[in-house]
Amino acid sequence: MIVPPLFSPIPPAIHPRHADVEVRTTAWAEAHRIGSDELRRRLVRHAIGSFAARVMPAGREEVVQLMADFVLWLFGVDDGCCEEGDLGRRPGDLAETLHRLLRVAQNPEVPLMLDDPLADGLRDLRARVDGYGTAGQAARWVSHLREYFFSVVWEASHRGAGTVPGLSDYTLMRLYDGATTVVFPLLEMAHGYELQPHERDHRAVRAAEEMASFVITWDNDILSDHKERGAGGYFLNVLRVLEEGGLTAGEAMSTAIAQRDRVLTAFVRLSDHLSAAGSPQMRQYMAGLRSFVRGSQDWGISSVRYTTPDDPAGLPVAFTDTPTDDSREPLPIEAVSWWWGVVPPGPSPVERLVATRPGR
Template sequence: MTVIPPLFSPIPTAIHPSHAEVDRQTAAWAEAHEIGSAELRRRLVRHEIGVFAARILPHGREEVVRMLADFVLWLFGVDDGYCEESNLGQRPGDLAGTLHRLLRVAQNPELPMLDGDPLASGLRDLRLRVDAYGTDSQAVRWVACLREYAFSVVWEASHRRAGTVPSLTDYTLMRLYDGATTVIFPMLEMGHDYELESHERDHPAVRAAEEMASFVITWDNDILSDHKERSAGGYYLNVLRVLETDGFSHGEAMVRAVAQRDLVLGAFVRLTDRLAQEGSPRIRQYVAGLRSFIRGSQDWGISSVRYTTPDDPAGLPTSFSETVTGDSLAVLDIEAVAWWWDLVPDGPSPAGSGPRLGGLIGAR
């Protein structure tokens, strides 16, 4: 077992004051909709998914925190129940069909499709709550992001069936979506009852910040879940396995993966500092939400029994470091995401040299 050192995290920790009640309510929601098998529900309830949501939206509307918690549990019902623990996860064509039917429920919850299907029932409930707490365009974007997630897990299923490992560039692209981080982004806005304007949402710097957040969250998840996945004994896919396939030892892969996430996290902080300086109050709220999402994922990742696996201790860190690994101003050598650095300020703060983010200055 490789012991993971404390990971770099310059983002303050925070948690919603109703976290315990949210966690209880999410457990009740899982039972009411019978998400997954009874055994899967028993395990998921122990993972404190409500606490995770409370860390993502520490200052958000409680009803949205509850919705987010239920959605994350639903995602684990799909990811664990369909993709990881059933043979459907090794049949990409059948998995695509199943997910497309669920997507139709998300898109048109009024349709009488998949009656009696627990995941469809839960998803229908979630979509109606998205409508209640968000705008029409946020609901449309939420469904579109859910489709991105479905597409990426089918892609992963093709590798699971073949027993193959993708290249680092291909894996990076897939991981931006198969962690379902993008589906949570609209909920960051709903949690504080606002909506980015189209020119803000589509700005390359905002897109880059979102992708960087997805990268850090999923790389951290890969690092912290590696012991659990290896111990399970079946097919698994994470960045460490990708790097090992490229010839690195497990220890070398760990060092490299940690350095990669450190590099991106440092660039993310510089870019979001600049966005907060030059953007509207909505932009400032949104980048604060992205930061809370990253730190909430980190805090939950080192504390949830999903990853600490107390019966077979994973050797996870119990704290975070203020020290970045390697050259914090370097560029990550992965072709698919190199464009991020065209927008990242060169210096360690917004006052440093670097491109100004045209189109956000003076926004209302």
């Protein structure tokens, strides 16, 4: 299946130190022996350092490095324990392992999983989170890890039973099982600020975060479908969910693209509004979410993880500036239709600027 160029109104960018980050992430994976030797050999070819460098193009280099090493670690869990390992079909046993890992993240001094490479890597990541973040950011990182783990246990129960959830349940699972929320605290650490509590927990801010997670994971589903379907085992992505719901493969592709286009246009409007109305920290946070979205897109169309050169995926090489769906109506997905209740009506500040530009 050929994937057409996707809509993206966010400009691309990459941290100038991306090549150094890449080299050090490979060294980190080796030092901590993340994943089996075979999995690690694959992961270090996936340009995960460049991915982090695209997500944080102007971030503090040490935090870009932390993000890169953490994403490699996450793939050690997601590929190694969940999607390719036996634990991924045994939700109860998976929950037990993940609870122990969570204790290591929360209290790295506890004598648990002392010979386990993922626990060893996690202790190192926790020490660096403490070094670059506040106590509140470290606590949020742990609790977001918990919600990621909770969602992959749900996913494992579907994998074990060979079942496919409906669209609303899948959406709810996918807001967490792409590990996007665990990255959010790092966006702040990369620029050395902290959102103020009244902004941090505002429901419009959570809507913007969830919209960013939706676009990042829908894009991943569209761009990783070739890899996932081709692997031959159980796979779960939005295209499969839509096909199980009765759509053809072509209809599923255009429906998923329309959904992410509609959410992305709403995200841009909402984040413009929050940037204009909020504190300087809010402006930085919204810029961080946007870079996360765009960085995931640029990495998604270029990493050999998804292009799979030996059996080429039909991925686009660029993005378009026109959405296939810019409707302001809520998507008919029960779990998330509330988002449209917080998107401001009328043109966003950016749309207003463009409309009043001289010569128009």
